[in-house]
Amino acid sequence: MTHRDDPQNVNQMLGMEIIGRWIEKEWIPSRPEDDLITLWIDEISINQAVIKKLQPPFDVDGGYQFEACDIIDSPAVVAIHAATYNGELTYRTGTYLFRFRHTDSGATVEVLVAATYHTDHGDLVVLGCMPEDFVAVWRSFEHECDRMAHPRARVTVIGGRAGSFEPMVSWDDIVLPDQLKKDLLEDVDSFFTKGIGIYHRLNLKPFRKLLLAGVPGTGKTMLCNALAKWALARDYLVIYVSSADQAGSTFGKIQHALHVASNANKPTLILLEELDAYLHEQEKALVLNVLDGSESFDNECGTLLIATTNYPEAIDERVLRRPGRLDRIYIIPEIRDPDAAERMLRQYLGDMWQDNHAEVAHKMVGFPGAFIREVAVYALTLVAHDDLKELSADLLSTSYQRLKEQIDARDNFLKHRRNGNTVGFRISDN
Ligand SMILES: Nc1ncnc2c1ncn2[C@@H]1O[C@H](COP(=O)(O)OP(=O)(O)O)[C@@H](O)[C@H]1O
Numbered sequence: 555m556t557h558r559d560d561p562q563n564v565n566q567m568l569g570m571e572i573i574g575r576w577i578e579k580e581w582i583p584s585r586p587e588d589d590l591i592t593l594w595i596d597e598i599s600i601n602q603a604v605i606k607k608l609q610p611p612f613d614v615d616g617g618y619q620f621e622a623c624d625i626i627d628s629p630a631v632v633a634i635h636a637a638t639y640n641g642e643l644t645y646r647t648g649t650y651l652f653r654f655r656h657t658d659s660g661a662t663v664e665v666l667v668a669a670t671y672h673t674d675h676g677d678l679v680v681l682g683c684m685p686e687d688f689v690a691v692w693r694s695f696e697h698e699c700d701r702m703a704h705p706r707a708r709v710t711v712i713g714g715r716a717g718s719f720e721p722m723v724s725w726d727d728i729v730l731p732d733q734l735k736k737d738l739l740e741d742v743d744s745f746f747t748k749g750i751g752i753y754h755r756l757n758l759k760p761f762r763k764l765l766l767a768g769v770p771g772t773g774k775t776m777l778c779n780a781l782a783k784w785a786l787a788r789d790y791l792v793i794y795v796s797s798a799d800q801a802g803s804t805f806g807k808i809q810h811a812l813h814v815a816s817n818a819n820k821p822t823l824i825l826l827e828e829l830d831a832y833l834h835e836q837e838k839a840l841v842l843n844v845l846d847g848s849e850s851f852d853n854e855c856g857t858l859l860i861a862t863t864n865y866p867e868a869i870d871e872r873v874l875r876r877p878g879r880l881d882r883i884y885i886i887p888e889i890r891d892p893d894a895a896e897r898m899l900r901q902y903l904g905d906m907w908q909d910n911h912a913e914v915a916h917k918m919v920g921f922p923g924a925f926i927r928e929v930a931v932y933a934l935t936l937v938a939h940d941d942l943k944e945l946s947a948d949l950l951s952t953s954y955q956r957l958k959e960q961i962d963a964r965d966n967f968l969k970h971r972r973n974g975n976t977v978g979f980r981i982s983d984n
Protein backbone atom coordinates (compact mmCIF):
# COMPACT_ATOMS: atom_id res chain seq x y z
CA MET A 555 0.00 0.00 0.00
CA THR A 556 1.44 3.36 -0.90
CA HIS A 557 1.42 6.32 1.39
CA ARG A 558 -1.44 7.99 -0.45
CA ASP A 559 -3.60 4.89 -0.41
CA ASP A 560 -3.37 4.54 3.34
CA PRO A 561 -6.99 5.24 4.30
CA GLN A 562 -5.98 6.99 7.49
CA ASN A 563 -3.63 9.22 5.57
CA VAL A 564 -6.23 10.07 2.99
CA ASN A 565 -8.55 10.94 5.83
CA GLN A 566 -6.04 13.34 7.23
CA MET A 567 -5.40 14.98 3.89
CA LEU A 568 -9.08 15.32 3.61
CA GLY A 569 -9.24 16.76 7.10
CA MET A 570 -6.90 19.52 6.13
CA GLU A 571 -8.82 20.31 2.99
CA ILE A 572 -12.03 20.45 4.94
CA ILE A 573 -10.67 22.89 7.47
CA GLY A 574 -9.20 24.99 4.68
CA ARG A 575 -12.52 25.08 2.94
CA TRP A 576 -14.37 25.83 6.19
CA ILE A 577 -12.07 28.77 6.80
CA GLU A 578 -12.60 30.08 3.28
CA LYS A 579 -16.36 29.55 3.17
CA GLU A 580 -17.45 30.29 6.69
CA TRP A 581 -14.82 31.91 8.85
CA ILE A 582 -13.60 34.60 6.46
CA PRO A 583 -17.00 35.65 5.10
CA SER A 584 -18.32 36.06 8.63
CA ARG A 585 -15.61 38.69 9.27
CA PRO A 586 -15.86 40.87 6.20
CA GLU A 587 -14.34 43.94 7.83
CA ASP A 588 -10.95 42.21 8.29
CA ASP A 589 -8.60 41.59 5.44
CA LEU A 590 -7.97 37.95 6.36
CA ILE A 591 -5.58 35.51 4.79
CA THR A 592 -5.00 31.83 5.43
CA LEU A 593 -1.49 30.47 5.60
CA TRP A 594 0.48 27.49 6.84
CA ILE A 595 2.01 28.36 10.15
CA ASP A 596 4.44 26.77 12.55
CA GLU A 597 3.09 24.18 14.97
CA ILE A 598 4.93 25.79 17.87
CA SER A 599 1.97 27.97 18.89
CA ILE A 600 -0.09 24.89 19.75
CA ASN A 601 2.65 23.22 21.73
CA GLN A 602 0.83 22.55 24.99
CA ALA A 603 3.85 23.24 27.17
CA VAL A 604 4.17 26.63 25.51
CA ILE A 605 0.47 27.42 25.90
CA LYS A 606 0.78 26.65 29.59
CA LYS A 607 3.70 29.07 29.93
CA LEU A 608 2.12 31.87 27.92
CA GLN A 609 0.66 33.69 30.89
CA PRO A 610 -1.26 36.65 29.48
CA PRO A 611 -0.88 39.57 29.11
CA PHE A 612 2.32 38.93 27.32
CA ASP A 613 4.13 41.51 25.15
CA VAL A 614 4.70 40.76 21.51
CA ASP A 615 5.92 42.97 18.67
CA GLY A 616 4.09 45.91 17.16
CA GLY A 617 2.67 47.15 20.45
CA TYR A 618 0.45 44.08 20.89
CA GLN A 619 -0.13 41.87 23.88
CA PHE A 620 -1.17 38.27 23.77
CA GLU A 621 -4.41 37.99 25.75
CA ALA A 622 -5.88 34.53 25.44
CA CYS A 623 -5.90 31.26 23.64
CA ASP A 624 -9.18 29.27 23.58
CA ILE A 625 -10.13 26.01 21.97
CA ILE A 626 -13.25 26.59 19.87
CA ASP A 627 -15.75 24.40 18.05
CA SER A 628 -14.28 23.16 14.88
CA PRO A 629 -15.61 21.38 11.84
CA ALA A 630 -16.36 17.79 12.76
CA VAL A 631 -13.42 16.42 10.87
CA VAL A 632 -10.81 18.13 13.02
CA ALA A 633 -10.72 15.35 15.52
CA ILE A 634 -9.03 16.14 18.78
CA HIS A 635 -5.90 14.07 19.03
CA ALA A 636 -3.31 14.60 21.65
CA ALA A 637 0.30 13.66 21.16
CA THR A 638 2.43 12.86 24.14
CA TYR A 639 6.13 12.65 24.69
CA ASN A 640 7.57 11.13 27.85
CA GLY A 641 4.10 11.16 29.31
CA GLU A 642 3.67 14.89 28.71
CA LEU A 643 1.09 16.33 26.40
CA THR A 644 2.90 17.98 23.50
CA TYR A 645 0.43 18.87 20.73
CA ARG A 646 -3.30 18.81 20.55
CA THR A 647 -5.03 19.10 17.22
CA GLY A 648 -8.17 21.15 16.98
CA THR A 649 -9.18 24.73 16.38
CA TYR A 650 -7.83 27.53 18.52
CA LEU A 651 -8.56 31.20 18.73
CA PHE A 652 -5.66 33.41 19.80
CA ARG A 653 -6.50 36.92 20.88
CA PHE A 654 -4.14 39.92 20.89
CA ARG A 655 -4.82 43.46 22.02
CA HIS A 656 -3.08 46.59 20.87
CA THR A 657 -1.90 48.33 24.02
CA ASP A 658 -2.46 51.89 22.74
CA SER A 659 -5.64 51.65 20.70
CA GLY A 660 -7.19 48.74 22.59
CA ALA A 661 -8.07 47.11 19.25
CA THR A 662 -8.18 43.32 19.35
CA VAL A 663 -6.96 40.96 16.68
CA GLU A 664 -8.07 37.34 16.49
CA VAL A 665 -6.02 34.62 14.92
CA LEU A 666 -7.68 31.35 14.05
CA VAL A 667 -5.38 28.35 14.24
CA ALA A 668 -6.53 24.95 13.00
CA ALA A 669 -4.35 21.90 13.36
CA THR A 670 -4.71 18.37 12.12
CA TYR A 671 -2.42 15.45 11.38
CA HIS A 672 -1.04 15.48 7.94
CA THR A 673 0.59 12.04 7.78
CA ASP A 674 0.33 8.93 9.83
CA HIS A 675 3.78 9.68 11.24
CA GLY A 676 2.23 12.36 13.33
CA ASP A 677 3.27 15.33 11.19
CA LEU A 678 0.98 18.20 11.90
CA VAL A 679 -0.36 20.68 9.48
CA VAL A 680 -1.37 23.93 11.04
CA LEU A 681 -3.30 26.63 9.25
CA GLY A 682 -3.57 30.15 10.54
CA CYS A 683 -6.08 32.74 9.49
CA MET A 684 -5.32 36.34 10.41
CA PRO A 685 -5.39 39.90 9.07
CA GLU A 686 -2.73 40.22 6.43
CA ASP A 687 -1.01 43.09 8.22
CA PHE A 688 -0.79 41.01 11.37
CA VAL A 689 1.43 38.30 9.88
CA ALA A 690 4.69 39.95 10.99
CA VAL A 691 3.42 40.25 14.57
CA TRP A 692 2.35 36.62 14.51
CA ARG A 693 5.80 35.57 13.33
CA SER A 694 7.37 37.36 16.25
CA PHE A 695 4.86 35.68 18.56
CA GLU A 696 5.90 32.30 17.12
CA HIS A 697 9.48 33.23 17.79
CA GLU A 698 8.65 33.88 21.46
CA CYS A 699 6.82 30.55 21.63
CA ASP A 700 9.87 28.86 20.26
CA ARG A 701 12.06 30.40 22.92
CA MET A 702 9.68 29.12 25.56
CA ALA A 703 9.71 25.62 24.14
CA HIS A 704 13.49 25.49 24.22
CA PRO A 705 14.54 27.33 27.31
CA ARG A 706 18.26 27.60 27.31
CA ALA A 707 19.97 26.52 30.45
CA ARG A 708 20.67 29.36 32.82
CA VAL A 709 22.72 30.05 35.89
CA THR A 710 20.68 30.51 39.07
CA VAL A 711 21.64 33.70 40.88
CA ILE A 712 21.43 34.04 44.64
CA GLY A 713 21.52 37.66 45.77
CA GLY A 714 21.99 40.45 43.25
CA ARG A 715 19.24 41.72 41.01
CA ALA A 716 18.98 39.17 38.20
CA GLY A 717 17.22 35.87 38.84
CA SER A 718 19.30 34.01 36.31
CA PHE A 719 21.60 34.53 33.36
CA GLU A 720 22.93 32.67 30.39
CA PRO A 721 26.70 32.29 30.40
CA MET A 722 28.22 33.32 27.08
CA VAL A 723 31.99 33.01 27.45
CA SER A 724 33.59 30.24 25.43
CA TRP A 725 36.57 28.48 26.80
CA ASP A 726 38.64 29.27 23.71
CA ASP A 727 38.22 33.02 24.13
CA ILE A 728 40.12 32.95 27.39
CA VAL A 729 43.79 33.70 26.83
CA LEU A 730 45.69 31.95 29.60
CA PRO A 731 48.47 29.36 29.61
CA ASP A 732 47.12 26.19 27.99
CA GLN A 733 48.36 24.01 30.80
CA LEU A 734 46.53 26.09 33.39
CA LYS A 735 43.25 25.92 31.47
CA LYS A 736 43.69 22.20 30.93
CA ASP A 737 44.44 21.52 34.61
CA LEU A 738 41.46 23.51 35.77
CA LEU A 739 39.01 21.91 33.38
CA GLU A 740 40.32 18.45 34.15
CA ASP A 741 40.03 19.14 37.85
CA VAL A 742 36.39 20.18 37.49
CA ASP A 743 35.51 17.38 35.11
CA SER A 744 37.17 14.62 37.07
CA PHE A 745 35.52 15.72 40.29
CA PHE A 746 32.08 15.25 38.75
CA THR A 747 32.91 12.11 36.78
CA LYS A 748 35.32 10.13 38.95
CA GLY A 749 35.65 12.09 42.17
CA ILE A 750 32.15 11.57 43.51
CA GLY A 751 32.59 7.79 43.70
CA ILE A 752 35.88 8.19 45.53
CA TYR A 753 34.38 10.56 48.11
CA HIS A 754 31.55 8.09 48.67
CA ARG A 755 33.95 5.16 49.12
CA LEU A 756 35.92 7.17 51.65
CA ASN A 757 32.67 8.06 53.36
CA LEU A 758 33.19 11.77 52.73
CA LYS A 759 30.74 14.32 51.47
CA PRO A 760 31.40 14.94 47.78
CA PHE A 761 32.23 18.61 48.22
CA ARG A 762 35.29 20.12 46.59
CA LYS A 763 36.55 23.68 46.90
CA LEU A 764 38.81 25.51 44.48
CA LEU A 765 40.11 29.05 44.62
CA LEU A 766 41.07 31.16 41.61
CA ALA A 767 43.40 33.94 42.76
CA GLY A 768 44.95 36.75 40.77
CA VAL A 769 45.09 40.53 40.41
CA PRO A 770 41.94 42.21 39.04
CA GLY A 771 41.31 41.74 35.35
CA THR A 772 43.15 38.49 34.70
CA GLY A 773 40.08 36.56 33.61
CA LYS A 774 38.77 34.88 36.77
CA THR A 775 35.21 35.96 36.16
CA MET A 776 35.56 34.84 32.56
CA LEU A 777 36.74 31.41 33.72
CA CYS A 778 33.73 31.12 36.04
CA ASN A 779 31.41 32.06 33.21
CA ALA A 780 32.94 29.55 30.80
CA LEU A 781 32.85 26.79 33.42
CA ALA A 782 29.21 27.63 34.09
CA LYS A 783 28.47 27.16 30.41
CA TRP A 784 30.38 23.89 30.39
CA ALA A 785 28.44 22.62 33.43
CA LEU A 786 25.03 23.66 32.10
CA ALA A 787 25.76 21.81 28.87
CA ARG A 788 26.01 18.69 31.05
CA ASP A 789 22.74 19.50 32.74
CA TYR A 790 24.41 20.32 36.04
CA LEU A 791 22.97 22.96 38.30
CA VAL A 792 25.00 26.17 38.40
CA ILE A 793 24.53 28.70 41.18
CA TYR A 794 26.15 32.13 41.17
CA VAL A 795 26.33 33.82 44.55
CA SER A 796 26.14 37.55 43.94
CA SER A 797 27.10 40.31 46.33
CA ALA A 798 25.73 42.97 43.99
CA ASP A 799 22.86 44.07 46.19
CA GLN A 800 22.37 45.95 49.42
CA ALA A 801 23.02 42.96 51.62
CA GLY A 802 26.47 42.54 50.02
CA SER A 803 28.69 39.62 50.97
CA THR A 804 26.75 37.74 53.60
CA PHE A 805 27.07 34.23 54.88
CA GLY A 806 23.32 33.79 54.44
CA LYS A 807 23.81 33.75 50.67
CA ILE A 808 26.42 30.99 50.87
CA GLN A 809 24.11 29.02 53.12
CA HIS A 810 21.23 29.55 50.70
CA ALA A 811 23.38 28.29 47.81
CA LEU A 812 24.35 25.16 49.76
CA HIS A 813 20.74 24.57 50.63
CA VAL A 814 19.72 24.75 46.96
CA ALA A 815 22.61 22.43 46.07
CA SER A 816 21.56 19.86 48.66
CA ASN A 817 18.06 19.71 47.20
CA ALA A 818 19.24 19.69 43.62
CA ASN A 819 19.62 15.98 43.00
CA LYS A 820 22.13 16.98 40.34
CA PRO A 821 25.83 17.70 40.26
CA THR A 822 26.09 21.33 41.29
CA LEU A 823 28.62 24.05 40.63
CA ILE A 824 28.60 27.00 43.02
CA LEU A 825 30.45 30.14 41.96
CA LEU A 826 31.44 32.43 44.78
CA GLU A 827 33.27 35.51 43.58
CA GLU A 828 35.42 37.60 45.84
CA LEU A 829 35.63 35.14 48.69
CA ASP A 830 37.79 37.61 50.65
CA ALA A 831 34.76 39.88 51.05
CA TYR A 832 32.85 37.13 52.91
CA LEU A 833 35.62 36.66 55.44
CA HIS A 834 34.79 39.70 57.54
CA GLU A 835 35.02 39.42 61.31
CA GLN A 836 31.32 38.88 62.06
CA GLU A 837 30.85 35.89 59.81
CA LYS A 838 34.28 34.49 59.16
CA ALA A 839 33.82 31.55 61.52
CA LEU A 840 30.65 30.55 59.71
CA VAL A 841 32.35 30.62 56.30
CA LEU A 842 35.24 28.57 57.67
CA ASN A 843 32.76 25.99 58.93
CA VAL A 844 31.48 25.61 55.40
CA LEU A 845 34.97 25.26 53.97
CA ASP A 846 35.80 22.71 56.66
CA GLY A 847 32.74 20.74 55.69
CA SER A 848 31.27 20.93 59.16
CA GLU A 849 28.23 22.84 57.97
CA SER A 850 25.74 20.02 57.50
CA PHE A 851 24.47 19.82 53.97
CA ASP A 852 24.71 17.04 51.52
CA ASN A 853 24.39 16.60 47.80
CA GLU A 854 25.01 12.98 46.85
CA CYS A 855 25.63 14.05 43.25
CA GLY A 856 28.50 16.30 44.25
CA THR A 857 28.98 20.01 44.85
CA LEU A 858 31.95 21.93 43.53
CA LEU A 859 32.57 25.37 44.95
CA ILE A 860 34.74 27.66 42.86
CA ALA A 861 35.67 30.81 44.71
CA THR A 862 37.67 33.72 43.31
CA THR A 863 39.69 36.49 44.88
CA ASN A 864 41.56 39.56 43.71
CA TYR A 865 43.16 39.94 47.11
CA PRO A 866 44.46 36.62 48.35
CA GLU A 867 46.52 38.52 50.91
CA ALA A 868 43.20 39.43 52.54
CA ILE A 869 42.48 35.75 53.04
CA ASP A 870 43.80 34.40 56.24
CA GLU A 871 46.80 32.08 56.14
CA ARG A 872 44.69 29.63 58.07
CA VAL A 873 42.24 29.45 55.20
CA LEU A 874 44.84 29.26 52.49
CA ARG A 875 47.15 26.77 54.14
CA ARG A 876 45.02 24.57 56.30
CA PRO A 877 44.53 21.28 54.49
CA GLY A 878 40.97 20.54 53.56
CA ARG A 879 39.69 24.09 53.61
CA LEU A 880 40.53 24.79 50.01
CA ASP A 881 41.40 21.75 47.96
CA ARG A 882 43.36 23.65 45.39
CA ILE A 883 44.41 27.18 44.58
CA TYR A 884 44.93 28.23 40.99
CA ILE A 885 46.94 31.37 40.42
CA ILE A 886 45.51 33.22 37.43
CA PRO A 887 48.39 35.24 36.02
CA GLU A 888 48.76 38.42 34.01
CA ILE A 889 49.81 38.03 30.40
CA ARG A 890 53.15 36.33 30.61
CA ASP A 891 54.59 36.12 27.15
CA PRO A 892 54.57 38.06 23.86
CA ASP A 893 52.59 35.35 22.09
CA ALA A 894 49.75 35.56 24.56
CA ALA A 895 49.77 39.37 24.43
CA GLU A 896 49.54 39.21 20.67
CA ARG A 897 46.75 36.65 20.74
CA MET A 898 44.77 38.75 23.17
CA LEU A 899 45.22 41.95 21.18
CA ARG A 900 44.24 40.20 17.96
CA GLN A 901 41.13 38.89 19.62
CA TYR A 902 39.99 42.33 20.75
CA LEU A 903 41.04 44.24 17.62
CA GLY A 904 39.31 41.80 15.28
CA ASP A 905 39.46 43.07 11.67
CA MET A 906 41.56 46.04 12.68
CA TRP A 907 44.53 43.88 13.60
CA GLN A 908 47.71 44.41 11.55
CA ASP A 909 50.94 42.51 11.85
CA ASN A 910 52.87 45.65 12.83
CA HIS A 911 50.73 45.82 16.00
CA ALA A 912 52.78 42.97 17.41
CA GLU A 913 55.52 45.25 18.74
CA VAL A 914 52.98 47.24 20.76
CA ALA A 915 51.43 44.01 21.99
CA HIS A 916 54.79 42.87 23.28
CA LYS A 917 55.02 45.90 25.55
CA MET A 918 51.92 44.68 27.32
CA VAL A 919 53.48 41.53 28.75
CA GLY A 920 53.03 41.69 32.50
CA PHE A 921 49.63 43.39 32.38
CA PRO A 922 46.32 41.67 33.09
CA GLY A 923 44.11 40.72 30.15
CA ALA A 924 41.60 43.43 30.98
CA PHE A 925 44.29 46.05 30.35
CA ILE A 926 44.97 44.77 26.85
CA ARG A 927 41.27 44.73 26.14
CA GLU A 928 41.02 48.35 27.31
CA VAL A 929 43.89 49.39 25.07
CA ALA A 930 42.17 47.73 22.11
CA VAL A 931 38.78 49.26 22.89
CA TYR A 932 40.30 52.71 23.34
CA ALA A 933 42.24 52.43 20.08
CA LEU A 934 39.08 51.37 18.24
CA THR A 935 37.25 54.35 19.70
CA LEU A 936 39.94 56.66 18.32
CA VAL A 937 39.60 55.02 14.92
CA ALA A 938 35.85 55.48 14.95
CA HIS A 939 36.10 59.04 16.21
CA ASP A 940 38.39 60.14 13.39
CA ASP A 941 36.61 57.95 10.88
CA LEU A 942 39.84 56.19 9.92
CA LYS A 943 40.08 53.20 7.62
CA GLU A 944 42.69 51.41 9.66
CA LEU A 945 44.46 51.44 12.98
CA SER A 946 48.11 52.42 12.69
CA ALA A 947 50.71 51.02 15.06
CA ASP A 948 51.31 54.62 16.21
CA LEU A 949 47.72 55.16 17.20
CA LEU A 950 47.69 51.84 19.03
CA SER A 951 50.85 52.87 20.81
CA THR A 952 49.23 56.17 21.82
CA SER A 953 46.29 54.27 23.23
CA TYR A 954 48.64 52.03 25.24
CA GLN A 955 50.64 55.01 26.58
CA ARG A 956 47.55 56.89 27.70
CA LEU A 957 46.09 53.97 29.59
CA LYS A 958 49.41 53.15 31.15
CA GLU A 959 49.82 56.73 32.34
CA GLN A 960 46.37 56.61 33.86
CA ILE A 961 47.23 53.46 35.76
CA ASP A 962 50.58 54.81 36.93
CA ALA A 963 48.92 58.02 38.10
CA ARG A 964 46.30 56.05 39.99
CA ASP A 965 48.89 53.78 41.59
CA ASN A 966 50.96 56.75 42.71
CA PHE A 967 47.92 58.41 44.15
CA LEU A 968 46.97 55.30 46.08
CA LYS A 969 50.54 54.78 47.22
CA HIS A 970 50.60 58.26 48.74
CA ARG A 971 47.28 57.80 50.41
CA ARG A 972 48.35 54.54 51.94
CA ASN A 973 51.52 55.99 53.26
CA GLY A 974 53.83 54.12 51.05
CA ASN A 975 51.93 50.82 51.03
CA THR A 976 51.13 49.58 47.58
CA VAL A 977 47.62 48.30 47.13
CA GLY A 978 47.77 46.53 43.78
CA PHE A 979 48.76 43.08 44.87
CA ARG A 980 50.92 41.30 42.33
CA ILE A 981 51.41 37.62 42.64
CA SER A 982 55.00 36.85 41.82
CA ASP A 983 55.74 34.50 39.00
CA ASN A 984 57.62 31.99 41.10
N1 LIG B 1 42.73 35.90 30.22
C1 LIG B 1 41.91 36.67 29.49
N2 LIG B 1 41.57 36.32 28.23
C2 LIG B 1 40.74 37.08 27.50
N3 LIG B 1 40.17 38.20 27.95
C3 LIG B 1 40.45 38.61 29.19
C4 LIG B 1 41.32 37.85 30.03
N4 LIG B 1 41.43 38.47 31.22
C5 LIG B 1 40.64 39.54 31.15
N5 LIG B 1 40.05 39.64 29.94
C6 LIG B 1 39.13 40.72 29.52
O1 LIG B 1 38.96 41.59 30.62
C7 LIG B 1 37.62 41.53 31.14
C8 LIG B 1 37.66 41.50 32.66
O2 LIG B 1 38.17 40.26 33.09
P1 LIG B 1 37.56 39.46 34.32
O3 LIG B 1 37.35 38.04 33.93
O4 LIG B 1 36.38 40.17 34.86
O5 LIG B 1 38.76 39.57 35.37
P2 LIG B 1 38.80 39.20 36.90
O6 LIG B 1 37.55 38.51 37.27
O7 LIG B 1 40.01 38.34 37.04
O8 LIG B 1 38.98 40.50 37.62
C9 LIG B 1 37.03 40.29 30.54
O9 LIG B 1 35.63 40.40 30.39
C10 LIG B 1 37.75 40.19 29.21
O10 LIG B 1 37.17 41.04 28.27
Ligand SMILES: [Mg+2]
Nearest residue numbers: 774775827862
Ligand atom coordinates in the same frame (compact mmCIF):
# COMPACT_ATOMS: atom_id res chain seq x y z
MG1 LIG C 1 36.09 39.13 38.62
